[in-house]
Amino acid sequence: MNCVYLSKHPSGATKAMQNAQPTASHFINGAYVEDTDGAPIECIYPATGKVIATLHEATPAIVDQALSAAKAGQKIWAAMTGTERGRILRRAADIIRDRNRELSVLETLDTGKPLQETLVADATSGADALEYFGGLAGSITGEHIQLGQDWVYTIREPLGVCVGIGAWNYPTQIACWKGAPALACGNSMVFKPSETTPLCALKIAEILHEAGLPAGVYNVVQGRGAVGASLVIDPRVSKVSLTGSVPTGRKVYAAAAERMKHVTMELGGKSPLIIFEDADIDNAVSGAILGNFYSSGQVCSNGTRVFVQKDIKKAFLKRLKERLEGAVMGDPLDEATNFGPMVSADQMNIVLGYINKGTEEGATLVAGGKMADLDGFFVEPTVFADVTDGMTIAREEIFGPVMAVFDFETEEEVMARANDTEFGLAAGVFTNDLTRAHRVVAGFEAGTCYINTYNLAPVEAPFGGSKASGVGRENSKEAINHYSEVKTVYVAMTPVESQF
Numbered sequence: 066m067n068c069v070y071l072s073k074h075p076s077g078a079t080k081a082m083q084n085a086q087p088t089a090s091h092f093i094n095g096a097y098v099e100d101t102d103g104a105p106i107e108c109i110y111p112a113t114g115k116v117i118a119t120l121h122e123a124t125p126a127i128v129d130q131a132l133s134a135a136k137a138g139q140k141i142w143a144a145m146t147g148t149e150r151g152r153i154l155r156r157a158a159d160i161i162r163d164r165n166r167e168l169s170v171l172e173t174l175d176t177g178k179p180l181q182e183t184l185v186a187d188a189t190s191g192a193d194a195l196e197y198f199g200g201l202a203g204s205i206t207g208e209h210i211q212l213g214q215d216w217v218y219t220i221r222e223p224l225g226v227c228v229g230i231g232a233w234n235y236p237t238q239i240a241c242w243k244g245a246p247a248l249a250c251g252n253s254m255v256f257k258p259s260e261t262t263p264l265c266a267l268k269i270a271e272i273l274h275e276a277g278l279p280a281g282v283y284n285v286v287q288g289r290g291a292v293g294a295s296l297v298i299d300p301r302v303s304k305v306s307l308t309g310s311v312p313t314g315r316k317v318y319a320a321a322a323e324r325m326k327h328v329t330m331e332l333g334g335k336s337p338l339i340i341f342e343d344a345d346i347d348n349a350v351s352g353a354i355l356g357n358f359y360s361s362g363q364v365c366s367n368g369t370r371v372f373v374q375k376d377i378k379k380a381f382l383k384r385l386k387e388r389l390e391g392a393v394m395g396d397p398l399d400e401a402t403n404f405g406p407m408v409s410a411d412q413m414n415i416v417l418g419y420i421n422k423g424t425e426e427g428a429t430l431v432a433g434g435k436m437a438d439l440d441g442f443f444v445e446p447t448v449f450a451d452v453t454d455g456m457t458i459a460r461e462e463i464f465g466p467v468m469a470v471f472d473f474e475t476e477e478e479v480m481a482r483a484n485d486t487e488f489g490l491a492a493g494v495f496t497n498d499l500t501r502a503h504r505v506v507a508g509f510e511a512g513t514c515y516i517n518t519y520n521l522a523p524v525e526a527p528f529g530g531s532k533a534s535g536v537g538r539e540n541s542k543e544a545i546n547h548y549s550e551v552k553t554v555y556v557a558m559t560p561v562e563s564q565f
């Protein structure tokens with residue numbers, strides 16, 4: 066066993082965690098697999114900066130093993146009825162819920178996110194996806210189209226072997242959001258987690274097999290970008306679903322397009338959150354906090370461009386500053402902690418670089434702005450006011466706890482500015498004017514919009530981006546269309562009438 070936690074666990078990671086550890090780097094054909102020829106991947110606990118596990122990248126032989134297993138497993142899986150498939154997915158959801166605490170501790174160790182958060186947002190969201198798509202699996206059908214005496218029927222078929230590639234902010238959720246709809250439709254999956262958070266997806270694979278999934282249907286291989294790229298171009302793969310940054314999305318989409326593969330692209334954002342003067346200020350402040358500081362700001366859909374109507378700017382910033390006093394930074398395994406570290410030293414340095422840029426370019430620092438005086442990769446929740454549209458912190462995705470507050474005067478003006486970005490992942494509005502709320506969301510160039518709330522992503526609702534932020538949708542019945550295709554069958558009831 067080469068994936069070993071150091072003997073000294075971070076505080077709070079109890080003995081129960083011993084059973085919750087993945088036991089090797091990869092999960093292929095229903096079992097853990099190790100190959101120490103692969104380059105080492107160190108899993109670092111972000112709250113201490115210490116290595117807690119060492120895994121190995123997949124070698125070409127491991128990638129080949131996983132894809133061959135997925136190819137064979139898919140045939141067995143697709144031959145089962147939807148109801149049989151759904152039962153296994155729902156059983157996996159039940160196991161995840163039963164083990165929520167240990168899976169949440171693992172998510173915290175993998176990402177540094179506070180346990181207070183992971184207990185309610187990660188394994189539970191994964192279980193929701195398995196439960197929801199497990200419930201749908203039996204009703205994924207084609208249709209009957211009557212054409213006089215003739216008729217057409219359609220068959221909704223799986224795509225085959227799907228590759229899932231994950232980002233590091235929600236390792237359990239991403240593994241399930243991709244796996245659940247793919248498997249419900251009768252596909253198999255090879256999932257490559259982010260090299261920064263390699264642990265959680267392995268447990269999802271293990272639990273799916275414990276629930277009765279046939280060997281080879283859900284496999285996990287570790288690796289950096291090159292391993293992901295080798296999966297994307299393999300001829301055995303029919304579909305690639307990536308969660309990651311726009312630059313990676315461009316590369317993966319191009320490689321998939323060259324080989325005419327299906328894609329789902331869940332990419333980055335720089336989403337606007339507009340607060341009108343008639344909004345309930347406390348509620349709007351709650352929305353801005355949730356939309357900027359949950360997961361220490363490492364959420365793709367965050368409303369990082371907060372446009373506040375001029376007349377309420379002072380009151381908004383005052384209330385926001387007061388509420389920031391409620392941030393509790395510290396040991397993420399302590400359930401009183403509600404604000405954790407950045408996932409890595411690299412991400413912390415990227416965020417600190419943007420904070421410096423904000424100050425250099427003339428934004429007003431209202432709160433935070435530096436590392437916290439703690440071990441690990443902590444950056445204080447940071448707020449800039451007087452941000453203008455051309456500043457770097459107004460245009461680029463930071464992916465950290467940095468809120469940029471802009472002033473605006475009219476609805477027309479703010480709509481043009483809100484949409485003036487290459488991204489289109491999410492957008493939100495706080496107002497008590499019902500008509501304006503719907504007019505504003507109709508005008509947003511974004512895939513996921515919010516009225517008087519922010520960042521909720523229930524499995525029943527489609528989630529995904531427009532413009533550079535993505536292609537396709539995750540969750541909801543929409544996802545079924547992205548993991549299946551339709552075969553059309555024309556049935557003639559009369560002799561063929563040919564032209565000669």
Ligand SMILES: NC(=O)c1ccc[n+]([C@@H]2O[C@H](COP(=O)([O-])OP(=O)(O)OC[C@H]3O[C@@H](n4cnc5c(N)ncnc54)[C@H](O)[C@@H]3O)[C@@H](O)[C@H]2O)c1
Nearest residue numbers: 231232233258259289290293294309310313331332333365
């Ligand atoms: N839209 C969404 O649902 C969503 C959700 C979470 C995160 N994100 C985005 O993810 C980004 C942060 O995550 P990250 O830093 O891990 O992103 P990233 O783009 O650096 O990496 C994402 C994944 O792609 C892999 N990868 C890198 N190069 C590759 C290549 N050429 N071919 C195949 N795979 C390759 C990485 O190993 C990793 O597993 C942010 O931009 C964030 O907005 C989007």
Ligand SMILES: CCCCC=O
Nearest residue numbers: 364365366520521522
């Ligand atoms: C709101 C859930 C978003 C997941 C992406 O980071």
